[in-house]
Amino acid sequence: MPSVTAVHGDITAQQVDAIVNAANRRMRGGGGVDGAIHRAGGPAILADCIARFPSGLATGDAGWTTAGDLPAAWVIHTVGPNHAAGERDRALLESCYRRALEVADELDVASIAFPLISAGVYAWPLDDAIAAAIETIARTSTRVEHVRLVSFSEPTHRRVQAQVIRSFPPPTEPGSIGRLFDEEPPVWGLRGDPYLWRALRAQFAGTPLPSDRRELQRTITSAAEAIAGAPVADRDDAIYVAEFNPGHGMSAGHISASWWNSTGFPLLIDRFEGSRESTG
Structure with missing residues:
Protein backbone atom coordinates (compact mmCIF):
# COMPACT_ATOMS: atom_id res chain seq x y z
CA MET A 1 0.00 0.00 0.00
CA PHE A 168 -3.31 6.20 6.57
CA PRO A 169 -1.84 7.09 9.98
CA PRO A 170 1.87 7.96 9.77
CA PRO A 171 4.37 5.99 11.88
CA THR A 172 5.54 7.65 15.08
CA GLU A 173 9.19 7.92 16.04
CA PRO A 174 10.62 6.60 19.33
CA GLY A 175 10.73 9.28 22.00
CA SER A 176 8.15 11.44 20.20
CA ILE A 177 4.98 13.04 21.52
CA GLY A 178 3.18 11.09 18.84
CA ARG A 179 4.10 7.81 20.56
CA LEU A 180 1.85 8.83 23.48
CA PHE A 181 -1.11 8.60 21.08
CA ASP A 182 -0.28 5.16 19.62
CA GLU A 183 -2.65 3.26 21.92
CA GLU A 184 -6.12 4.74 21.70
CA PRO A 185 -8.16 5.21 24.89
CA PRO A 186 -10.76 2.54 25.76
CA VAL A 187 -13.61 5.09 25.85
CA TRP A 188 -14.19 8.17 23.69
CA GLY A 189 -16.25 11.25 24.39
CA LEU A 190 -17.98 12.16 21.11
CA ARG A 191 -17.55 10.98 17.53
CA GLY A 192 -15.13 13.76 16.63
CA ASP A 193 -12.68 12.92 19.42
CA PRO A 194 -10.97 10.01 17.59
CA TYR A 195 -10.38 12.35 14.63
CA LEU A 196 -8.71 14.95 16.86
CA TRP A 197 -6.67 12.24 18.61
CA ARG A 198 -5.38 10.92 15.28
CA ALA A 199 -4.73 14.42 13.94
CA LEU A 200 -2.59 15.19 16.99
CA ARG A 201 -0.79 11.85 16.66
CA ALA A 202 0.10 12.70 13.05
CA GLN A 203 1.17 16.25 13.90
CA PHE A 204 3.51 15.08 16.67
CA ALA A 205 4.72 11.86 14.99
CA GLY A 206 8.31 13.14 14.92
CA THR A 207 8.24 15.79 17.67
CA PRO A 208 10.57 14.94 20.59
CA LEU A 209 9.06 14.73 24.05
CA PRO A 210 9.56 17.89 26.12
CA SER A 211 11.40 17.95 29.43
CA ASP A 212 8.39 18.35 31.73
CA ARG A 213 4.65 17.68 31.88
CA ARG A 214 3.64 21.35 31.94
CA GLU A 215 5.33 21.99 28.61
CA LEU A 216 3.72 18.85 27.21
CA GLN A 217 0.28 19.99 28.39
CA ARG A 218 0.75 23.42 26.80
CA THR A 219 2.05 21.95 23.55
CA ILE A 220 -0.76 19.44 23.10
CA THR A 221 -3.48 21.84 24.22
CA SER A 222 -2.27 24.56 21.86
CA ALA A 223 -2.24 22.13 18.93
CA ALA A 224 -5.68 20.74 19.81
CA GLU A 225 -7.14 24.25 19.97
CA ALA A 226 -5.55 25.22 16.64
CA ILE A 227 -7.08 22.15 14.96
CA ALA A 228 -10.48 22.62 16.65
CA GLY A 229 -10.52 26.34 15.96
CA ALA A 230 -11.70 27.03 19.52
CA PRO A 231 -10.46 26.88 23.13
CA VAL A 232 -10.56 23.37 24.59
CA ALA A 233 -9.02 23.72 28.05
CA ASP A 234 -11.16 24.55 31.07
CA ARG A 235 -14.55 24.06 29.40
CA ASP A 236 -17.05 21.22 29.31
CA ASP A 237 -19.18 21.74 26.21
CA ALA A 238 -19.08 20.20 22.72
CA ILE A 239 -17.13 21.86 19.91
CA TYR A 240 -18.11 21.31 16.27
CA VAL A 241 -15.24 20.76 13.79
CA ALA A 242 -16.58 20.52 10.25
CA GLU A 243 -13.75 18.44 8.83
CA PHE A 244 -14.35 15.77 11.50
CA ASN A 245 -17.88 15.17 10.21
CA PRO A 246 -17.94 12.29 7.72
CA GLY A 247 -21.64 12.91 7.16
CA HIS A 248 -23.43 10.64 9.62
CA GLY A 249 -24.50 10.43 13.25
CA MET A 250 -25.95 12.97 15.65
CA SER A 251 -22.60 13.78 17.26
CA ALA A 252 -20.58 13.58 14.04
CA GLY A 253 -17.98 16.33 13.90
CA HIS A 254 -18.26 17.20 17.60
CA ILE A 255 -15.42 16.89 20.08
CA SER A 256 -16.03 16.83 23.82
CA ALA A 257 -14.00 19.43 25.68
CA SER A 258 -14.97 17.80 28.98
CA TRP A 259 -13.62 14.41 27.76
CA TRP A 260 -10.30 15.97 26.80
CA ASN A 261 -9.95 17.75 30.12
CA SER A 262 -11.06 14.80 32.28
CA THR A 263 -9.70 11.88 30.24
CA GLY A 264 -7.70 12.70 27.12
CA PHE A 265 -5.12 15.16 28.42
CA PRO A 266 -4.62 13.35 31.80
CA LEU A 267 -4.12 10.03 29.99
CA LEU A 268 -1.40 11.54 27.82
CA ILE A 269 0.29 13.09 30.86
CA ASP A 270 0.21 9.73 32.66
CA ARG A 271 1.82 8.06 29.64
CA PHE A 272 4.46 10.78 29.55
CA GLU A 273 5.29 10.25 33.20
CA GLY A 274 5.38 6.50 32.64
CA SER A 275 7.79 6.87 29.75
CA ARG A 276 10.10 9.00 31.88
CA GLU A 277 10.11 6.41 34.66
CA SER A 278 10.88 3.58 32.23
CA THR A 279 13.87 5.46 30.81
CA GLY A 280 15.00 7.07 34.06
Whole structure:
Protein backbone atom coordinates (compact mmCIF):
# COMPACT_ATOMS: atom_id res chain seq x y z
CA MET A 1 0.00 0.00 0.00
CA PRO A 2 1.40 3.45 -0.86
CA SER A 3 1.83 6.25 1.62
CA VAL A 4 -0.93 8.84 1.22
CA THR A 5 -0.71 12.50 2.19
CA ALA A 6 -3.11 15.40 1.90
CA VAL A 7 -1.61 18.51 0.29
CA HIS A 8 -2.97 22.05 0.17
CA GLY A 9 -1.78 23.64 -3.04
CA ASP A 10 -1.74 23.76 -6.82
CA ILE A 11 -1.69 20.37 -8.50
CA THR A 12 0.23 21.77 -11.48
CA ALA A 13 3.17 22.61 -9.18
CA GLN A 14 3.55 19.15 -7.61
CA GLN A 15 7.02 17.62 -7.88
CA VAL A 16 5.90 14.06 -8.62
CA ASP A 17 6.33 11.55 -11.44
CA ALA A 18 2.74 11.93 -12.62
CA ILE A 19 -0.20 14.20 -11.96
CA VAL A 20 -3.78 13.14 -12.57
CA ASN A 21 -6.07 15.31 -14.65
CA ALA A 22 -9.82 15.33 -14.10
CA ALA A 23 -10.61 15.44 -17.81
CA ASN A 24 -13.81 15.37 -19.85
CA ARG A 25 -14.77 12.73 -22.39
CA ARG A 26 -13.62 14.83 -25.37
CA MET A 27 -10.05 15.03 -24.01
CA ARG A 28 -9.51 18.45 -25.54
CA GLY A 29 -9.08 20.54 -22.39
CA GLY A 30 -11.75 22.28 -20.37
CA GLY A 31 -12.30 24.20 -17.15
CA GLY A 32 -11.23 23.68 -13.56
CA VAL A 33 -8.30 21.30 -12.99
CA ASP A 34 -8.42 20.25 -16.66
CA GLY A 35 -7.94 23.79 -17.90
CA ALA A 36 -5.25 24.57 -15.32
CA ILE A 37 -3.20 21.54 -16.35
CA HIS A 38 -3.44 22.35 -20.05
CA ARG A 39 -2.49 26.00 -19.45
CA ALA A 40 0.47 25.15 -17.23
CA GLY A 41 1.66 22.25 -19.38
CA GLY A 42 1.39 24.07 -22.70
CA PRO A 43 0.23 22.89 -26.14
CA ALA A 44 2.17 19.61 -26.04
CA ILE A 45 -0.47 18.07 -23.77
CA LEU A 46 -3.33 18.90 -26.13
CA ALA A 47 -1.35 17.68 -29.13
CA ASP A 48 -0.74 14.38 -27.37
CA CYS A 49 -4.42 14.11 -26.36
CA ILE A 50 -5.46 14.53 -30.00
CA ALA A 51 -2.93 11.96 -31.18
CA ARG A 52 -3.55 9.36 -28.51
CA PHE A 53 -7.28 9.81 -27.95
CA PRO A 54 -8.88 10.78 -31.29
CA SER A 55 -12.28 9.55 -30.05
CA GLY A 56 -11.89 10.80 -26.49
CA LEU A 57 -12.00 8.67 -23.34
CA ALA A 58 -14.84 6.85 -21.60
CA THR A 59 -16.11 7.83 -18.15
CA GLY A 60 -14.18 5.89 -15.50
CA ASP A 61 -11.24 5.15 -17.81
CA ALA A 62 -7.74 6.64 -17.76
CA GLY A 63 -4.83 7.18 -20.14
CA TRP A 64 -1.55 9.04 -20.22
CA THR A 65 0.09 11.86 -22.16
CA THR A 66 3.23 13.91 -21.86
CA ALA A 67 3.23 16.52 -19.10
CA GLY A 68 4.66 19.22 -21.37
CA ASP A 69 6.05 22.08 -19.31
CA LEU A 70 4.83 20.70 -15.96
CA PRO A 71 7.38 19.50 -13.38
CA ALA A 72 5.90 15.98 -13.62
CA ALA A 73 6.92 13.54 -16.34
CA TRP A 74 3.40 12.39 -17.18
CA VAL A 75 -0.22 13.48 -17.02
CA ILE A 76 -2.65 10.66 -16.38
CA HIS A 77 -6.07 11.77 -17.63
CA THR A 78 -9.24 10.24 -16.19
CA VAL A 79 -12.88 11.08 -16.82
CA GLY A 80 -15.03 11.29 -13.72
CA PRO A 81 -18.82 10.89 -13.64
CA ASN A 82 -20.83 14.12 -13.88
CA HIS A 83 -23.05 13.98 -10.81
CA ALA A 84 -24.76 17.23 -11.80
CA ALA A 85 -25.79 15.67 -15.12
CA GLY A 86 -27.20 12.52 -13.50
CA GLU A 87 -24.16 10.23 -13.57
CA ARG A 88 -24.46 8.88 -10.03
CA ASP A 89 -22.78 5.44 -10.28
CA ARG A 90 -20.08 5.48 -7.59
CA ALA A 91 -18.33 2.56 -9.29
CA LEU A 92 -17.39 4.93 -12.13
CA LEU A 93 -15.75 7.34 -9.69
CA GLU A 94 -13.87 4.51 -8.00
CA SER A 95 -12.77 3.28 -11.44
CA CYS A 96 -11.08 6.62 -12.10
CA TYR A 97 -8.68 6.14 -9.18
CA ARG A 98 -8.14 2.45 -9.87
CA ARG A 99 -7.47 2.94 -13.59
CA ALA A 100 -5.17 5.91 -12.93
CA LEU A 101 -3.07 3.75 -10.60
CA GLU A 102 -3.02 0.96 -13.19
CA VAL A 103 -1.75 3.39 -15.82
CA ALA A 104 0.80 4.68 -13.30
CA ASP A 105 2.10 1.13 -12.91
CA GLU A 106 2.39 0.81 -16.70
CA LEU A 107 4.59 3.93 -16.63
CA ASP A 108 6.58 2.70 -13.60
CA VAL A 109 5.51 5.77 -11.63
CA ALA A 110 6.66 5.98 -8.00
CA SER A 111 4.84 9.19 -6.99
CA ILE A 112 1.51 10.57 -8.15
CA ALA A 113 -0.74 13.52 -7.31
CA PHE A 114 -4.53 13.33 -7.58
CA PRO A 115 -7.13 16.07 -7.46
CA LEU A 116 -10.53 15.21 -5.98
CA ILE A 117 -12.11 13.78 -9.12
CA SER A 118 -15.68 14.92 -9.93
CA ALA A 119 -15.84 17.11 -6.79
CA GLY A 120 -15.68 20.41 -8.73
CA VAL A 121 -18.06 21.41 -11.51
CA TYR A 122 -19.27 17.78 -11.75
CA ALA A 123 -20.69 18.33 -8.24
CA TRP A 124 -20.08 14.94 -6.66
CA PRO A 125 -20.91 15.36 -2.92
CA LEU A 126 -17.65 16.35 -1.26
CA ASP A 127 -17.55 13.90 1.64
CA ASP A 128 -18.32 10.94 -0.61
CA ALA A 129 -15.79 12.14 -3.19
CA ILE A 130 -13.14 12.10 -0.45
CA ALA A 131 -14.26 8.70 0.81
CA ALA A 132 -14.26 7.21 -2.70
CA ALA A 133 -10.71 8.45 -3.30
CA ILE A 134 -9.29 7.15 -0.02
CA GLU A 135 -11.15 3.83 -0.03
CA THR A 136 -10.20 3.04 -3.63
CA ILE A 137 -6.54 3.94 -3.19
CA ALA A 138 -6.41 1.81 -0.02
CA ARG A 139 -7.73 -1.32 -1.72
CA THR A 140 -5.99 -1.01 -5.10
CA SER A 141 -2.87 -3.11 -5.59
CA THR A 142 -0.20 -0.82 -7.03
CA ARG A 143 3.56 -0.32 -7.17
CA VAL A 144 3.13 3.44 -6.65
CA GLU A 145 4.93 4.37 -3.44
CA HIS A 146 3.62 7.87 -2.71
CA VAL A 147 0.17 9.34 -3.38
CA ARG A 148 -0.79 12.97 -2.83
CA LEU A 149 -4.40 14.14 -2.65
CA VAL A 150 -4.17 17.79 -3.62
CA SER A 151 -6.82 20.37 -2.72
CA PHE A 152 -6.70 23.97 -3.91
CA SER A 153 -8.96 25.31 -1.13
CA GLU A 154 -8.01 25.23 2.55
CA PRO A 155 -11.45 24.02 3.80
CA THR A 156 -11.41 21.10 1.37
CA HIS A 157 -7.83 20.26 2.30
CA ARG A 158 -8.74 20.12 5.99
CA ARG A 159 -11.55 17.68 5.25
CA VAL A 160 -9.30 15.51 3.09
CA GLN A 161 -6.52 15.59 5.67
CA ALA A 162 -8.84 14.43 8.46
CA GLN A 163 -9.88 11.38 6.44
CA VAL A 164 -6.34 10.61 5.22
CA ILE A 165 -4.97 10.63 8.78
CA ARG A 166 -7.71 8.24 9.84
CA SER A 167 -7.07 5.76 7.02
CA PHE A 168 -3.31 6.20 6.57
CA PRO A 169 -1.84 7.09 9.98
CA PRO A 170 1.87 7.96 9.77
CA PRO A 171 4.37 5.99 11.88
CA THR A 172 5.54 7.65 15.08
CA GLU A 173 9.19 7.92 16.04
CA PRO A 174 10.62 6.60 19.33
CA GLY A 175 10.73 9.28 22.00
CA SER A 176 8.15 11.44 20.20
CA ILE A 177 4.98 13.04 21.52
CA GLY A 178 3.18 11.09 18.84
CA ARG A 179 4.10 7.81 20.56
CA LEU A 180 1.85 8.83 23.48
CA PHE A 181 -1.11 8.60 21.08
CA ASP A 182 -0.28 5.16 19.62
CA GLU A 183 -2.65 3.26 21.92
CA GLU A 184 -6.12 4.74 21.70
CA PRO A 185 -8.16 5.21 24.89
CA PRO A 186 -10.76 2.54 25.76
CA VAL A 187 -13.61 5.09 25.85
CA TRP A 188 -14.19 8.17 23.69
CA GLY A 189 -16.25 11.25 24.39
CA LEU A 190 -17.98 12.16 21.11
CA ARG A 191 -17.55 10.98 17.53
CA GLY A 192 -15.13 13.76 16.63
CA ASP A 193 -12.68 12.92 19.42
CA PRO A 194 -10.97 10.01 17.59
CA TYR A 195 -10.38 12.35 14.63
CA LEU A 196 -8.71 14.95 16.86
CA TRP A 197 -6.67 12.24 18.61
CA ARG A 198 -5.38 10.92 15.28
CA ALA A 199 -4.73 14.42 13.94
CA LEU A 200 -2.59 15.19 16.99
CA ARG A 201 -0.79 11.85 16.66
CA ALA A 202 0.10 12.70 13.05
CA GLN A 203 1.17 16.25 13.90
CA PHE A 204 3.51 15.08 16.67
CA ALA A 205 4.72 11.86 14.99
CA GLY A 206 8.31 13.14 14.92
CA THR A 207 8.24 15.79 17.67
CA PRO A 208 10.57 14.94 20.59
CA LEU A 209 9.06 14.73 24.05
CA PRO A 210 9.56 17.89 26.12
CA SER A 211 11.40 17.95 29.43
CA ASP A 212 8.39 18.35 31.73
CA ARG A 213 4.65 17.68 31.88
CA ARG A 214 3.64 21.35 31.94
CA GLU A 215 5.33 21.99 28.61
CA LEU A 216 3.72 18.85 27.21
CA GLN A 217 0.28 19.99 28.39
CA ARG A 218 0.75 23.42 26.80
CA THR A 219 2.05 21.95 23.55
CA ILE A 220 -0.76 19.44 23.10
CA THR A 221 -3.48 21.84 24.22
CA SER A 222 -2.27 24.56 21.86
CA ALA A 223 -2.24 22.13 18.93
CA ALA A 224 -5.68 20.74 19.81
CA GLU A 225 -7.14 24.25 19.97
CA ALA A 226 -5.55 25.22 16.64
CA ILE A 227 -7.08 22.15 14.96
CA ALA A 228 -10.48 22.62 16.65
CA GLY A 229 -10.52 26.34 15.96
CA ALA A 230 -11.70 27.03 19.52
CA PRO A 231 -10.46 26.88 23.13
CA VAL A 232 -10.56 23.37 24.59
CA ALA A 233 -9.02 23.72 28.05
CA ASP A 234 -11.16 24.55 31.07
CA ARG A 235 -14.55 24.06 29.40
CA ASP A 236 -17.05 21.22 29.31
CA ASP A 237 -19.18 21.74 26.21
CA ALA A 238 -19.08 20.20 22.72
CA ILE A 239 -17.13 21.86 19.91
CA TYR A 240 -18.11 21.31 16.27
CA VAL A 241 -15.24 20.76 13.79
CA ALA A 242 -16.58 20.52 10.25
CA GLU A 243 -13.75 18.44 8.83
CA PHE A 244 -14.35 15.77 11.50
CA ASN A 245 -17.88 15.17 10.21
CA PRO A 246 -17.94 12.29 7.72
CA GLY A 247 -21.64 12.91 7.16
CA HIS A 248 -23.43 10.64 9.62
CA GLY A 249 -24.50 10.43 13.25
CA MET A 250 -25.95 12.97 15.65
CA SER A 251 -22.60 13.78 17.26
CA ALA A 252 -20.58 13.58 14.04
CA GLY A 253 -17.98 16.33 13.90
CA HIS A 254 -18.26 17.20 17.60
CA ILE A 255 -15.42 16.89 20.08
CA SER A 256 -16.03 16.83 23.82
CA ALA A 257 -14.00 19.43 25.68
CA SER A 258 -14.97 17.80 28.98
CA TRP A 259 -13.62 14.41 27.76
CA TRP A 260 -10.30 15.97 26.80
CA ASN A 261 -9.95 17.75 30.12
CA SER A 262 -11.06 14.80 32.28
CA THR A 263 -9.70 11.88 30.24
CA GLY A 264 -7.70 12.70 27.12
CA PHE A 265 -5.12 15.16 28.42
CA PRO A 266 -4.62 13.35 31.80
CA LEU A 267 -4.12 10.03 29.99
CA LEU A 268 -1.40 11.54 27.82
CA ILE A 269 0.29 13.09 30.86
CA ASP A 270 0.21 9.73 32.66
CA ARG A 271 1.82 8.06 29.64
CA PHE A 272 4.46 10.78 29.55
CA GLU A 273 5.29 10.25 33.20
CA GLY A 274 5.38 6.50 32.64
CA SER A 275 7.79 6.87 29.75
CA ARG A 276 10.10 9.00 31.88
CA GLU A 277 10.11 6.41 34.66
CA SER A 278 10.88 3.58 32.23
CA THR A 279 13.87 5.46 30.81
CA GLY A 280 15.00 7.07 34.06
